[in-house]
Amino acid sequence: MLKNKTALVTGSTSGIGLGIAKALARQGANIVLNGFGDAEGPQAEIAALGVQVAYHGADMSKPSEIEAMMASAAERFGRVDILVNNAGIQHVAKVEDFPVERWDAIIAINLSSAFHATRLALPAMKAANWGRIINVASVHGLVGSAEKSAYVAAKHGVVGLTKVTALENATTGVTCNAICPGWVLTPLVQKQVDAKAAALGLSNEEATKLLLGEKEPSMQFTTPDELGELAVFLCSPAGANVRGVAWNMDGGWAAQ
Ligand code: NAD
Numbered sequence: 001m002l003k004n005k006t007a008l009v010t011g012s013t014s015g016i017g018l019g020i021a022k023a024l025a026r027q028g029a030n031i032v033l034n035g036f037g038d039a040e041g042p043q044a045e046i047a048a049l050g051v052q053v054a055y056h057g058a059d060m061s062k063p064s065e066i067e068a069m070m071a072s073a074a075e076r077f078g079r080v081d082i083l084v085n086n087a088g089i090q091h092v093a094k095v096e097d098f099p100v101e102r103w104d105a106i107i108a109i110n111l112s113s114a115f116h117a118t119r120l121a122l123p124a125m126k127a128a129n130w131g132r133i134i135n136v137a138s139v140h141g142l143v144g145s146a147e148k149s150a151y152v153a154a155k156h157g158v159v160g161l162t163k164v165t166a167l168e169n170a171t172t173g174v175t176c177n178a179i180c181p182g183w184v185l186t187p188l189v190q191k192q193v194d195a196k197a198a199a200l201g202l203s204n205e206e207a208t209k210l211l212l213g214e215k216e217p218s219m220q221f222t223t224p225d226e227l228g229e230l231a232v233f234l235c236s237p238a239g240a241n242v243r244g245v246a247w248n249m250d251g252g253w254a255a256q
Pocket residue numbers: 010011012013014015016017034035036037058059060061086087088089109110136137138139180181182183184185186187188189
């Protein structure tokens with residue numbers, strides 16, 4: 001379905017981004033990966049799906065590096081047809097204790113990077129009259145949780161950016177939507193399980209159950225594969241008039 005399209009997924013060396021990149025590759029899209037850590041393994045996993053794959057290590061907190069990444073993707077593949085703004089980090093502390101440097105980093109990586117990549121991707125998408133922008137927000141783009149001020153502010157901002165981008169392009173073939181996961185067991189969440197286990201003297205299993213039980217009625221993690229299939233739907237012909245939606249996949253979290 002996505003043969004001859006190119007998808008750039010930020011923060012795709014791990015977790016949800018890698019799951020979405022693999023789902024899009026299974027539909028035939030060429031992939032540009034981004035993120036820190038091991039890039040060789042993820043590149044090999046994508047190449048094994050029979051599509052072309054490139055990697056750019058841009059630090060998504062730096063607009064000049066985002067510009068270099070978008071230029072390099074356009075040079076290699078002609079244009080980016082599908083942009084998935086996924087890179088993100090977390091830090092947990094009360095507002096009055098929140099380190100200013102962590103606030104700035106979360107806003108830069110979780111929110112401003114989506115603005116920069118989107119503004120750079122839009123001209124070519126509009127010229128082709130086809131494009132898909134998928135912002136990986138969070139259930140925290142819809143509701144709040146204590147001790148996550150920067151993350152919740154950034155993710156609500158991403159949902160707002162999604163709506164405006166969708167509206168500005170509503171008469172074109174370019175759509176923009178947000179995906180809002182609840183808990184997904186990735187390194188980002190495992191750190192929060194570890195912190196709970198350490199603070200309360202619990203096993204990994206007990207801390208996981210507590211974490212899920214506090215927020216997620218299904219008591220189950222959403223998986224990167226499931227989120228990948230939602231991204232595939234948004235890229236499909238059936239998704240052509242889905243615009244400005246913030247679609248939660250959260251085991252009932254935001255329904256409460
Ligand atoms: P993860 O830690 O597994 O992956 C994060 C990715 O972002 C990695 O590839 C990492 O290298 C990359 N990254 C981090 N800082 C970067 C930077 N400055 N520049 C470039 N890349 C950078 O986390 P994840 O859980 O897969 O999270 C992915 C997205 O999903 C994030 O936006 C997160 O907020 C969102 N999300 C996660 C959950 C969850 O439960 N895991 C829930 C809702 C939303």
